Amino acid sequence: MAGHRIFTTSVGSVYPHYVAKAGKKGRTKAEVDEVIRWLTGYEQAQLEARIADGTDFETFFAGAPALNPARHAVKGVICGIRVEEMEPGLMQEIRYLDKLVDELARGKAMEKVLRAA
Known part of the structure; x- marks a missing residue:
């Protein structure tokens, strides 16, 4: 079964776009990293x-x-699709990351982005 093209795209090729998107709104690379670490561990x-090593999103x-x-x-819409309504799996995980970076870039407080209690 063939997956979506993003599955085999390297994280390193998309990462600069995450940093640039957040940076345009005054957020830092460190904050982008914090969001990614929070999501993935x-x-x-x-x-x-x-x-750096070219790891793809699937890996x-x-x-x-x-x-x-x-x-x-x-929760919310990213790329025209509600992330909470997506079928669980890799695409949903990627969209969670996209949504978190989007929230960061929109100026949402880090505590809210990271769903702190």
Whole structure:
């Protein structure tokens, strides 16, 4: 079964776009990294290695140390689709990441982006 093209796209090729999107609204690379670490459970060194070594999204999420259970609280529309209504799987995980970066870039407080209690 063929997957979506994004599944085989390297995280490192998309990452600069996440940073640039957030940066246009005054957010930092460190904040983007924090969002990614919150979602996936990667440590900073692990995240940097995955970005640098060309790891694709499928491998990136399959190897995530601890997907955050609070990620299911991420709701809203990204790319015209409600993330909470997507079929569970890799595409939903990628869209969670997209939505979190989008919220960060829109100026939402980090505590709210990270679904802090």
